[in-house]
Amino acid sequence: MRSCRDITALMSLGLDKKLGLNERLAIGMHVMMCSGCRNFQSQSQFIRKAAQGYAEQLQKRRDGE
Numbered sequence: 001m002r003s004c005r006d007i008t009a010l011m012s013l014g015l016d017k018k019l020g021l022n023e024r025l026a027i028g029m030h031v032m033m034c035s036g037c038r039n040f041q042s043q044s045q046f047i048r049k050a051a052q053g054y055a056e057q058l059q060k061r062r063d064g065e
């Protein structure tokens with residue numbers, strides 16, 4: 001069983017690169033049992049989506065000029 005620290009570190013890593021099957025499984029198993037890490041996961045995905053949308057907006061604006 002991995003600790004919450006390990007799991008959140010893996011999640012942060014997974015935002016930037018593809019995780020292996022074992023790592024994704026470890027996260028999946030952990031968030032099923034741990035609501036703290038589940039919250040962390042949904043928050044980090046939300047922030048990532050927001051950041052992506054912002055980057056796309058900037059890119060569009062740059063292309064328009």
Ligand SMILES: [Zn+2]
Nearest residue numbers: 004034036037
């Ligand atoms: Zn946890």
